[in-house]
Structures are given as C-alpha cells and as structure tokens.
Amino acid sequence: MLGFSVLERGRHLTVRARAKVNLGLEVLGRRADGYHELLTFLAAIDLADRVTLETIQPEAPGSSGIEVACDAPGVPRGRDNLAWRAAELIRREGQVRVGARIRIAKAIPVAAGLGGGSADAAAVLVGLSRLWGLSLAPARLLALATKLGMDVPFFLGQSPALGADRGERLAAVPPHQSLAVVLVNPGFPLPTRDVYARLRPVDFTDGTRVRTLVAALGDGAAAVASRVVNGLEPAALSLWPGLGDVKAALLDAGALGAVMSGSGPTVIGIAASRAAALRIRAALATGGGPRWSVWVARTVAGPVLSIGDGEDAGPAKARRQEAAWGVAKR
Numbered sequence: 001m002l003g004f005s006v007l008e009r010g011r012h013l014t015v016r017a018r019a020k021v022n023l024g025l026e027v028l029g030r031r032a033d034g035y036h037e038l039l040t041f042l043a044a045i046d047l048a049d050r051v052t053l054e055t056i057q058p059e060a061p062g063s064s065g066i067e068v069a070c071d072a073p074g075v076p077r078g079r080d081n082l083a084w085r086a087a088e089l090i091r092r093e094g095q096v097r098v099g100a101r102i103r104i105a106k107a108i109p110v111a112a113g114l115g116g117g118s119a120d121a122a123a124v125l126v127g128l129s130r131l132w133g134l135s136l137a138p139a140r141l142l143a144l145a146t147k148l149g150m151d152v153p154f155f156l157g158q159s160p161a162l163g164a165d166r167g168e169r170l171a172a173v174p175p176h177q178s179l180a181v182v183l184v185n186p187g188f189p190l191p192t193r194d195v196y197a198r199l200r201p202v203d204f205t206d207g208t209r210v211r212t213l214v215a216a217l218g219d220g221a222a223a224v225a226s227r228v229v230n231g232l233e234p235a236a237l238s239l240w241p242g243l244g245d246v247k248a249a250l251l252d253a254g255a256l257g258a259v260m261s262g263s264g265p266t267v268i269g270i271a272a273s274r275a276a277a278l279r280i281r282a283a284l285a286t287g288g289g290p291r292w293s294v295w296v297a298r299t300v301a302g303p304v305l306s307i308g309d310g311e312d313a314g315p316a317k318a319r320r321q322e323a324a325w326g327v328a329k330r
C-alpha cells in the first residue's frame, strides 16, 4: 500500500502535495539513453500545493475531459501541465469515461528545483485513482509516475529517500530529526534541461559524498550541513553566477551549510534550529538580493502526499505563515 492519505468529499478530493529538497545530489555519469545517472538524497518539506480533483462529464464525445485551473503565473493550463498529463495517463489506464477538473493552488515556487510540477502530477495520479476507485497496484502507479518524470515517484512514497538510477529508483532512509531550512529563490527560473546541458565530465563523481551525508543524518544539523552537496552547481553557476552570492549570503547570515536544490535555482540553507532559521530570514530581508524570496521551512518525514487541510502549507496556510514569519519578497 502506498503511503498517502486524502480528504474525500463526495466526488471532490483534495490532496496536499509537498515540495522536495535535494540535500545531496551527485551526477555519476551520462547514460547511453541521454539521461544522467544520479544519486540523490531527497526530503519533503512543509511547503505544499493543494490539488483539488473533481469528476466532470466531458463536454463533447472524444474530448479529453480534463481541465486544469491554476492561478499561478508561469504554470501552463492545458496539456503542458504535468498534472493534466497525469490525469490523461490515469484515465487511459483505468479506461475511465468521465473527465476531471483539477484545481491547483500553488504554494511551491515554479521551476525552482523544488519539484512542484512533479508533486502535482503525483497528487493527480493518486487522487484520481482513489476518486475513480481504480485500485492500481503500487508498482503500476510507480511505472506511470516514471513516465511523467524522474522526480514523480518520490512524491508517491515516503520522505526521506535515496534516489538512484535517474533519481526514480528509491530506497527508504530511516527518519531523522527534522531540519530547519531557509529557502532562497532568486525570482527567475533555471530550466533543468539547460543546467544538465552544461555538465562536464569533471562534474561526475562516485556517490561517496551523498552516502556520507546519509550516514550523518542522525548526527544533527551541523553534521548534515557540512556534508550537503550538489554536483549540478558548477553547471548552474555557469548559467547564473549569482548562485555563489546566494550561498555566501546564507552562510554570512548564520546558515550552517548551503546547497542548491535539484537543478536550481532555489538554494537551501541549513539552520541550527527554527529560531536560527527565522534570524537568517530576517538578516536576508535586509541584506539579500533585490528580488529574492525567502521561506523558512522544515523537513518532514513520512508520506509525501497527505490530507488536504492539515498542518502544512496550503496557500491559505502559506499566507498565514508569510504574515507570521514576514517572508522577504521585495
């Protein structure tokens, strides 16, 4: 049984899709199929999109019957939305005749290295299969997730996890104490494809650093912070020299370590505590870059997808948190 829970109200269903951070990522090499071989340590954080699903009747015979509504800029509404493609896949898989309306309330920044589109897609796979009573085997659901993207399988399972192959082959990592993190987003996207295209053979490493990081998870925030790694950083830096400034600003403000998440551009600072994270955020509000957005979050263990209206950051909750924490968005 996959670890998730959903809030079901008649033919509506809400799934909370948390963001992920990669606290460790090494690129082991380039595969013959063009993908890269990765070893990555992933954790979910308490920043989440809320995905509401509703069964609808297709307007016309032969139409897809899938509608996506999302008010966030930069998020496609139609077939280019990963959530739309997830709905299409699950609809075909289950040979379902009805359609689906998908409402995405975005809290996860777009094209930020936090897996927002993948999280929404996983929420749709799980939510629609539940809504339509499809009882798919977990292995089948994972296969569909992999078709959508190598980040999607993580969102169907448990946090934290170690991802191998193209990042999609996941192994459980024992839960560790939650880490307080400060996320800094510079306010522009860094396309994943462009970052990978800039990789050079010198960027390929053997996975030792990620394994060392995972072995240190029980030793506290400082031990983790000194072992964070991302082999995509040199490639990202060649596209965005400001990456070094964000990392330096986080460290100057008191972060124990700083690392880019996924293919960026969001940078994660590890803090000693939640109070320290709030101090770092406050310091960046006065000394950070002009368009930086800064969030305080924490890593979360357990199922990545979760009940719609609980403790985490749906947009309403995110807005309350921003008010409480004074998110630096200038």
Ligand code: ATP
Pocket (backbone or CB within 6 Å): 074, 075, 076, 080, 081, 082, 083, 104, 109, 110, 111, 112, 113, 114, 115, 116, 117, 118, 120, 121, 149, 151, 189, 191, 192, 262, 263, 264
């Ligand atoms: P990736 O590493 O896969 O690019 P990411 O976490 O960096 O993921 P996403 O927020 O998933 O970034 O956005 C990547 C691109 O996917 C965006 O440019 C956006 O146009 C597109 N996209 C498609 N569906 C979604 C969605 N549901 N939410 C956000 N972006 C989406």
